[in-house]
Amino acid sequence: MISNRQEKILKLIVEDYIKNARPVSSKTLCNALMCSSATIRAEMNYLEEIGLLEKTHISSGRVPSEKGYRYYVDNIMEPQKLSGEDMLKLQTIVDNKSLVVNDIILKSMEIISELTHYTTIVLGKHSSENLVQKVEVIPIDSNNLVAIVVTDKGHVEHKSIYISDNVDPDEIKKTVDLINKLIVGTSIDSVSEVLEYQVKPIIAKYVRQHEVLYNAFYNAFNDFASESIKVSGTKNILMQPEFNNADKIREIISKFEDKDIVESIKEEDNGINIYIGSENNFDDDVTIIKTKYMINGEEGTIALVGPKRMDYERVITLLNYIKENIDEK
Amino acid sequence: MISNRQEKILKLIVEDYIKNARPVSSKTLCNALMCSSATIRAEMNYLEEIGLLEKTHISSGRVPSEKGYRYYVDNIMEPQKLSGEDMLKLQTIVDNKSLVVNDIILKSMEIISELTHYTTIVLGKHSSENLVQKVEVIPIDSNNLVAIVVTDKGHVEHKSIYISDNVDPDEIKKTVDLINKLIVGTSIDSVSEVLEYQVKPIIAKYVRQHEVLYNAFYNAFNDFASESIKVSGTKNILMQPEFNNADKIREIISKFEDKDIVESIKEEDNGINIYIGSENNFDDDVTIIKTKYMINGEEGTIALVGPKRMDYERVITLLNYIKENIDEK
DNA sequence: TATCAGCACTCATGGATAAGCAGTGCTAAA
DNA sequence: TTTAGCACTGCTTATCCATGAGTGCTGATA
Numbered sequence: 001m002i003s004n005r006q007e008k009i010l011k012l013i014v015e016d017y018i019k020n021a022r023p024v025s026s027k028t029l030c031n032a033l034m035c036s037s038a039t040i041r042a043e044m045n046y047l048e049e050i051g052l053l054e055k056t057h058i059s060s061g062r063v064p065s066e067k068g069y070r071y072y073v074d075n076i077m078e079p080q081k082l083s084g085e086d087m088l089k090l091q092t093i094v095d096n097k098s099l100v101v102n103d104i105i106l107k108s109m110e111i112i113s114e115l116t117h118y119t120t121i122v123l124g125k126h127s128s129e130n131l132v133q134k135v136e137v138i139p140i141d142s143n144n145l146v147a148i149v150v151t152d153k154g155h156v157e158h159k160s161i162y163i164s165d166n167v168d169p170d171e172i173k174k175t176v177d178l179i180n181k182l183i184v185g186t187s188i189d190s191v192s193e194v195l196e197y198q199v200k201p202i203i204a205k206y207v208r209q210h211e212v213l214y215n216a217f218y219n220a221f222n223d224f225a226s227e228s229i230k231v232s233g234t235k236n237i238l239m240q241p242e243f244n245n246a247d248k249i250r251e252i253i254s255k256f257e258d259k260d261i262v263e264s265i266k267e268e269d270n271g272i273n274i275y276i277g278s279e280n281n282f283d284d285d286v287t288i289i290k291t292k293y294m295i296n297g298e299e300g301t302i303a304l305v306g307p308k309r310m311d312y313e314r315v316i317t318l319l320n321y322i323k324e325n326i327d328e329k
Numbered sequence: 330m331i332s333n334r335q336e337k338i339l340k341l342i343v344e345d346y347i348k349n350a351r352p353v354s355s356k357t358l359c360n361a362l363m364c365s366s367a368t369i370r371a372e373m374n375y376l377e378e379i380g381l382l383e384k385t386h387i388s389s390g391r392v393p394s395e396k397g398y399r400y401y402v403d404n405i406m407e408p409q410k411l412s413g414e415d416m417l418k419l420q421t422i423v424d425n426k427s428l429v430v431n432d433i434i435l436k437s438m439e440i441i442s443e444l445t446h447y448t449t450i451v452l453g454k455h456s457s458e459n460l461v462q463k464v465e466v467i468p469i470d471s472n473n474l475v476a477i478v479v480t481d482k483g484h485v486e487h488k489s490i491y492i493s494d495n496v497d498p499d500e501i502k503k504t505v506d507l508i509n510k511l512i513v514g515t516s517i518d519s520v521s522e523v524l525e526y527q528v529k530p531i532i533a534k535y536v537r538q539h540e541v542l543y544n545a546f547y548n549a550f551n552d553f554a555s556e557s558i559k560v561s562g563t564k565n566i567l568m569q570p571e572f573n574n575a576d577k578i579r580e581i582i583s584k585f586e587d588k589d590i591v592e593s594i595k596e597e598d599n600g601i602n603i604y605i606g607s608e609n610n611f612d613d614d615v616t617i618i619k620t621k622y623m624i625n626g627e628e629g630t631i632a633l634v635g636p637k638r639m640d641y642e643r644v645i646t647l648l649n650y651i652k653e654n655i656d657e658k
Numbered sequence: 659t660a661t662c663a664g665c666a667c668t669c670a671t672g673g674a675t676a677a678g679c680a681g682t683g684c685t686a687a688a
Numbered sequence: 689t690t691t692a693g694c695a696c697t698g699c700t701t702a703t704c705c706a707t708g709a710g711t712g713c714t715g716a717t718a
Binding site for chain 1: 426429462463465467469473475477479481482483485487489562563564567568572573574575578579582583586
């Protein structure tokens with residue numbers, strides 16, 4: 001294990017390094033520990049031996065290792081209260097009645113990105129629990145319709161439908177009525193099944209131009225289960241001194257622009273989880289803190305991406321605040 | 330003016346520099362011009378004197394100046410045909426019947442970003458000519474409604490409405506019917522006027538909880554006139570060798586993330602316009618090529634942002650192709 | 659036994675100097 | 689008008705300091 005003083009040294013080093021982004025020397029800690037630098041050096045040496053600290057070169061000060069951050073996060077860091085300033089900025093968003101919950105999440109994460117200078121990510125997905133509440137089809141002109149689906153949780157999806165031949169409006173209405181009858185109440189991801197096995201056979205009987213119509217509607221409804229990705233403040237993380245070279249920046253930007261990579265950040269666990277460096281599979285030089293949320297038939301992940309040298313206490317506090325406020329709704 | 334050979338030299342230098350991103354030496358051009366490097370140096374000297382070329386240092390090769398690019402674009406460059414490869418990639422998108430025009434534009438510009446390694450921007454805005462075609466209000470639970478507005482051009486906007494007090498569903502229905510009656514056919518940006526001067530007085534008479542309802546609907550309809558911004562392939566422009574330092578990259582990224590700055594790229598002119606370096610007010614180190622489009626009651630700008638050392642001929646050809654295909658629809 | 663002053667050592671950083679080289683401008687001859 | 693030849697310039701790269709901030713180790717001390 002590790003002595004009290006050693007833990008204190010680790011804490012001081014992590015926190016100093018978080019603040020100043022420079023290797024921490026033994027001398028820096030003399031005051032705080034009321035002892036000489038030599039003593040501290042001996043302790044640092046031990047902490048390096050057991051893998052909690054690292055040097056950038058043989059005569060440099062110490063920097064926390066991945067394991068060091070992990071120890072700090074697991075054993076040292078203490079829960080904080082939201083600072084007055086942070087609170088102030090977030091509260092106006094969180095308490096805004098006229099915003100949909102979804103927008104509250106997006107806005108809050110934007111603000112958190114600004115506050116922390118890290119990058120935030122919101123991954124949203126309509127839960128499969130969403131049930132179709134209403135289907136509307138509105139004619140635009142002779143070839144185009146707009147189909148609108150509203151779920152029981154208030155989600156709206158819409159899509160243009162192009163119908164090549166001239167189809168009798170009555171036929172369209174018949175089809176829509178049928179769809180409405182059969183589809184309302186089914187979950188959003190079983191819509192295409194219902195279309196195929198229930199709607200198709202019936203309209204084949206009663207609707208003249210059923211093939212054209214069926215295909216049009218089938219295409220329209222097929223990819224309704226859309227997922228959303230929102231990355232805020234890419235620039236913020238790039239301002240961090242660890243990303244001070246063009247190639248590293250390009251690498252990070254490329255990752256943030258790659259949908260698949262960003263999507264893979266999705267969190268399945270309900271707690272606030274911390275993935276330091278190689279613990280995440282996004283990039284070894286960053287820490288990702290994320291949590292799953294689930295409200296109103298919308299489930300998703302909120303995540304914060306920053307350097308490993310991240311202000312863990314503050315970030316956790318911020319995410320906690322958001323999570324609590326989301327879950328209340 | 331400028332002699333034939335001088336023009337040819339300028340052309341060769343611009344095109345070589347576009348390709349290789351390195352100052353062009355007199356020797357490089359010997360073959361193409363069938364003369365000695367000394368002769369070419371003399372000509373280069375003159376071209377520099379009149380401001381079409383520049384040196385990076387006193388004994389370096391030549392690089393086109395902003396004025397040089399401008400001359401190239403105005404007088405030398407020739408219209409090209411779309412290359413088979415480019416055509417192939419774009420056609421599948423452009424000809425896809427099941428995509429809304431808007432999505433075709435977005436997708437095409439994404440692909441152009443990939444093809445050219447520059448960044449593309451699409452700014453969209455619902456034209457004020459859009460007329461309200463239908464208003465639907467769908468109850469979700471006792472406190473929440475969803476309002477949906479469809480325009481005559483097939484645009485759909487929706488918004489959640491929160492109603493604090495318990496309001497009788499009948500009252501809501503009354504209000505919605507009234508809104509539908511009065512609002513259909515008005516242009517989307519005069520909706521709030523109609524609400525205030527026509528709807529408000531009437532529901533004040535006939536609807537009991539009219540204040541709550543009116544406020545809720547007014548808020549919901551008020552900011553429907555949304556604008557959209559889509560930036561594709563930020564990473565692409567950053568790969569260009571001129572953006573090889575961290576601070577420059579950060580500067581560019583910050584600009585692309587700033588809504589106001591990106592919005593100011595909006596083009597009012599209908600042609601394809603080229604803004605080289607200081608001619609645009611985005612960044613002196615880039616060229617922006619943009620054009621306005623207007624279809625289906627949706628107007629907007631498509632733009633391409635690249636280094637001044639841009640493959641002008643190809644880019645113009647690509648944008649032309651998109652523009653023609655959009656306008657056809 | 660823990661602490662610490664002192665010292666040798668290491669390495670990053672930044673400035674100075676020099677060699678190599680890819681270019682240019684100029685000149686005098688064809 | 690063109691061009692071969694040459695002096696010159698300045699970027700690039702490497703090498704070599706001096707400096708300074710840090711370490712590890714050792715032997716003395718409380």
